[in-house]
Amino acid sequence: MIKVAINGYGTIGKRVADAVAAQPDMEVIGVSKTKPSAEAFVANQRGYPLYIAEINRKPLFDEAGIEVAGDVTEMIKQADVVVDATPGGIGVKNKKLYELHGVKAIWQGGEDHEVAGFSFCSSCNFEEAKGRQFTRVVSCNTTGLCRIIHAVDEAFGVKRVRATMVRRGSDPGEVKKGPVDAIVLNPVEIPSHHGPDVQSVLPEIDITTMAMIVPTTFMHMHAIQMDLEKEATKEEIIEIIEAHPRMGLVRGATGIKSTAELKEFAQDMGRQRADLYENCIFADSVGFVGNELFLFQAIHQEADVVVENVDAIRAMMNGAADAATSIQMTNEALGFHAI
Amino acid sequence: MIKVAINGYGTIGKRVADAVAAQPDMEVIGVSKTKPSAEAFVANQRGYPLYIAEINRKPLFDEAGIEVAGDVTEMIKQADVVVDATPGGIGVKNKKLYELHGVKAIWQGGEDHEVAGFSFCSSCNFEEAKGRQFTRVVSCNTTGLCRIIHAVDEAFGVKRVRATMVRRGSDPGEVKKGPVDAIVLNPVEIPSHHGPDVQSVLPEIDITTMAMIVPTTFMHMHAIQMDLEKEATKEEIIEIIEAHPRMGLVRGATGIKSTAELKEFAQDMGRQRADLYENCIFADSVGFVGNELFLFQAIHQEADVVVENVDAIRAMMNGAADAATSIQMTNEALGFHAI
Amino acid sequence: MIKVAINGYGTIGKRVADAVAAQPDMEVIGVSKTKPSAEAFVANQRGYPLYIAEINRKPLFDEAGIEVAGDVTEMIKQADVVVDATPGGIGVKNKKLYELHGVKAIWQGGEDHEVAGFSFCSSCNFEEAKGRQFTRVVSCNTTGLCRIIHAVDEAFGVKRVRATMVRRGSDPGEVKKGPVDAIVLNPVEIPSHHGPDVQSVLPEIDITTMAMIVPTTFMHMHAIQMDLEKEATKEEIIEIIEAHPRMGLVRGATGIKSTAELKEFAQDMGRQRADLYENCIFADSVGFVGNELFLFQAIHQEADVVVENVDAIRAMMNGAADAATSIQMTNEALGFHAI
Amino acid sequence: MIKVAINGYGTIGKRVADAVAAQPDMEVIGVSKTKPSAEAFVANQRGYPLYIAEINRKPLFDEAGIEVAGDVTEMIKQADVVVDATPGGIGVKNKKLYELHGVKAIWQGGEDHEVAGFSFCSSCNFEEAKGRQFTRVVSCNTTGLCRIIHAVDEAFGVKRVRATMVRRGSDPGEVKKGPVDAIVLNPVEIPSHHGPDVQSVLPEIDITTMAMIVPTTFMHMHAIQMDLEKEATKEEIIEIIEAHPRMGLVRGATGIKSTAELKEFAQDMGRQRADLYENCIFADSVGFVGNELFLFQAIHQEADVVVENVDAIRAMMNGAADAATSIQMTNEALGFHAI
């Protein structure tokens, strides 16, 4: 059993914890919080030992009736791998701690590539992650881009990608971030960081991205255009998507045309927390103008990286022969079949 | 086994179907849709026989790969009770059909009291529903009001209720309804219909309500003021809430101050579709100015009436001795314990 | 004085009325409404004779204290040109009326190209509109696209345009339309109608567009990529924009990065109704990857077509020698200088 | 001429500057900003001398092409009165500066009552402000409450006020604050600070308030219930509102039922920045249950306090004999007549 600690039990961390707990070859040896909260109660309910960043805050947890197992350092010491899911910019500060205790660590997309020196997307570069001490799982948007670009590139060659990312303003449970009634360019400058971030996984891809933020909470929407090397048909692209374990099709007969209807569908299918781990590609949007492929895909910001973290653990611990094996193990343990 | 048909497998209908299917004494003999949709696929996956309103639309379902069991009339004929969850105003038109086939029927809050001549809230008037042919489960807001008012009235006497309902603009899966950036008085006139609707269940209560709509999707918020007959303390009110099987407390230590954070909590607790069947009363809001009780409660519009429908079925079929018994059966079958 | 009637005094109509009234060579001889409303009161205040679609509704206006001048047919008879700003799909039904009375007419983008057989954008094809009986001013999005594409095409040749339009969900004063918390593909299929619509004005342009709707009320955002024939620099593009009477630059020093901040700026500058008649192009977004030009522009859906309607009137009435003359007259009369 | 400085040229400050500039007995001798922005450009355009908080930031302004007149201290020295419209919590820190230079000062509602020791609402306590050195104009919500409560109290006696305030999440030009899809209790505890704040102006009023925040940008909505001492009729209340120079009626014939439609109306009427200085009371909402008065009023957060600041200046400078005189001067100079 691989001993996994989750440092930062928030939006991403709590999902990774549940996904890890579901794996046959892994166990959650601890999760961490900084202050009492609804999530801390849930950690207790799930039976995850709860460690806290500053032990002198323990009385606050005691008062709230939340059981505390110790401080974060104690948790780190027991782990084979730490998944660091603290807020962007905090994770990098924890690196020394992980080095000190000789523990493997995975960071999230809020940290720069340099934190680990290696950026990961399971279906793209699993092999390169094998045995590593440090890995960074790229952000939700980058993960979604890498999956589809790599799959199309392998089949038909991708000459050039131009993509616009329309991003959700805040996560569903956040109430302080906006915007309320605005489309915000983020950044105004072109390209956005997403293009270079894709290149941290797929260095050879020519990609330029533009990005903005809108007042929604669930899923980013990508408007993607790719110039392909070889001729391809809509049907061939659909087949590639259907065959991919981390991409799914939103079919016309469902009547789904939006992120909101996708969430409803995820809930109705019984997905835990309405999580959509897969790229949700709108079947009717897939089309060609000459050799240019167009498509829309929705990316669940809270979920797609969760399964990637599980695969990253396995790669770093040499727990699976290849990407396909790990992905299948991860998906199966979660009862997850792409839509 | 009580044979239950769900006419109208939408926001409410699909939840009632799942709740009925979970009961030891009930089975879903069919659900109905008017056109192919994501929900129709889900009905197939769940194994609910799917009936359609207009049989000449069957080819549309065939083409989409959705299995159809027959038309709505065939479904009605096999049922002991029909839960009519068609859109408000449609349900009343189905009454003749139910009369014709001598089937019991339950309508939702979108229909007027007159459709059934009896309005139901499990913890208020279960006894009166016993053996009835027709019953109307009151709306989500009215259900939420009835629960708390009745409970407080029984303990301390309620002289007068003044409440403002701040309602969600659209259900999470709807994308056409707004508003986008507006607070809409609905209605401008005072009182709103909620007061009289409460009186359809609790005729003796003096209540005046004001209502508006805001751009959110999840839960209504009620700002409630009640003049009590007898003196009471905050602690006594908290106890009443804790003891009630359909009311729960949002405690300060969770840090939850909004509908969004409540949804996150519901998801984290593993509630199916993030459903909150209970009145979510903010513990720190409960307070007194003299004999006036104040509190905030959030009401999940999609969920609170679901468990009421199950109890209504049981009452009408004489399937439980009293409200407490039925409520416990319903809750237990759903694994539901109020927060 | 050109006698102008405005049929449909709504979002677009009321703005066109005010813009026409400001012109030295035009007068508003009437505006029309279907029912009493705040806008009808404003028409009275402004001194625009108010005509109504159905004269038997006059008592409703009388009761509200709104003065009515007669019915729409009476208004049409007195006009040289009718600007039809009724809702999309209604305008086409009025064509017979205009033909019957031999009056010139202008439709809006909600109608198809075929209604007039000619689609107009002042800076692109003013000459072709001269003397015409019927003209259609293209939609707000198409107007915004035509302006920039045509200007760049004239200077450097445009080989190919790929653009994603992120559209506001409802106009600021609407409260029924959504969405509340969703990104809606509209349409799911690619291309959206905007590409072909641009071609109704600029037939030679190779353009493919993708479109979605988000929960905002003010301005659409366009993410535009163009492959150019000739090499160009950022500075040259900026110069073209600065020189154009209907395009403006959102400069970095203003700190403006969103539609909301743009609206604030429009209000602060004293623009009537916060109207931004110009393409608002973000200076810092203008950039090149090789010969590919990238930029973001915000388009005020309620405003950009208003000045186009005024120019269309002038072209059809042979009231100005050329586009530049008309545009200058229109802008000057409105005290409008692009940002 | 009263020399007025505006320290903090933001949402409130820029409106106060324009309102002061419009008065026959006042002049704007300076406004202040901390960094280059669209508002700084507008200050230059309006001809208001622009002072900056930290003079070492002048190069930033120079580079942006914004003219700077000096630092804030220089501005203070020249002023008779400073209107401090810096963000809540900053204003109090400026008090020493105002004391040092012996200048009169007005703070806004974001500061505590104690900053000035006197809280102001023109139609309630103008007399008490005469000749004072320091005054605090109460917040937008408190101003709106004070106006209506005081007017009704004078006519019929107010025994008790219970009000729920549904507040806009962010100002229209802000893009970082939310919430996106949530109703946020603010605070969870009852009462909110609005009741005590009303008592800082009207100490004898028995008032309890509840407050929440919703994802809108324009206007707060108040649901108000008052127990009156004497019997009154709807017509009498309507008359009081019509007679009040700072309250207006939203009449049923306008069809307006929301904050969004009110904004549209304000724009259409030609109000600068769509500002609604008056309480906008929905005529059809005014009603009675026995001696209890109910009504809805919308309060434009950015505007209602602006005219109060002007009156406060006049009172402190002994520039008007009484409230009625000052209010009329202020309103007339702005061309403002309540709806």
Ligand SMILES: NC(=O)c1ccc[n+]([C@@H]2O[C@H](COP(=O)([O-])OP(=O)(O)OC[C@H]3O[C@@H](n4cnc5c(N)ncnc54)[C@H](O)[C@@H]3O)[C@@H](O)[C@H]2O)c1
């Ligand atoms: N939210 C998303 O949509 C999303 C998607 C992909 C990647 N990411 C990345 O994942 C990372 C985590 O983001 P999130 O959204 O889950 O953040 P979050 O704020 O929801 O959760 C962070 C958690 O870390 C805890 N924490 C904070 N400081 C800590 C410390 N010093 N030690 C231990 N725990 C600490 C907090 O209690 C919180 O529970 C970031 O790098 C982010 O960029 C987020």
Ligand SMILES: NC(=O)c1ccc[n+]([C@@H]2O[C@H](COP(=O)([O-])OP(=O)(O)OC[C@H]3O[C@@H](n4cnc5c(N)ncnc54)[C@H](O)[C@@H]3O)[C@@H](O)[C@H]2O)c1
């Ligand atoms: N959505 C809520 O929040 C909520 C809360 C409480 C009560 N209600 C009430 O519940 C009822 C249903 O509302 P909903 O929100 O679930 O509606 P919905 O629109 O989500 O679902 C209605 C379903 O009825 C089906 N339908 C429509 N016409 C039909 C017909 N003629 N025959 C059979 N099926 C038909 C539709 O296919 C759809 O699946 C209404 O009375 C409503 O007022 C709704």
Ligand SMILES: NC(=O)c1ccc[n+]([C@@H]2O[C@H](COP(=O)([O-])OP(=O)(O)OC[C@H]3O[C@@H](n4cnc5c(N)ncnc54)[C@H](O)[C@@H]3O)[C@@H](O)[C@H]2O)c1
């Ligand atoms: N709103 C926008 O952002 C926008 C932008 C560009 C173009 N357009 C186009 O402009 C046109 C008008 O749109 P709008 O947004 O101003 O609509 P609107 O609904 O705001 O206004 C339409 C007006 O027409 C009146 N009307 C309706 N039926 C009528 C009839 N039979 N006879 C006379 N008057 C009638 C209504 O009273 C209303 O005042 C549409 O073609 C639309 O596609 C709108």
Ligand SMILES: NC(=O)c1ccc[n+]([C@@H]2O[C@H](COP(=O)([O-])OP(=O)(O)OC[C@H]3O[C@@H](n4cnc5c(N)ncnc54)[C@H](O)[C@@H]3O)[C@@H](O)[C@H]2O)c1
């Ligand atoms: N915005 C509202 O709706 C509203 C309504 C009523 C009262 N108020 C109150 O008015 C006050 C101002 O609020 P606002 O919304 O206008 O804020 P804002 O943030 O829009 O504007 C504040 C301005 O002060 C300037 N500033 C910041 N620090 C400064 C300093 N040290 N010296 C000089 N200038 C400085 C900023 O540049 C900014 O222009 C607060 O007390 C607030 O509570 C605001």
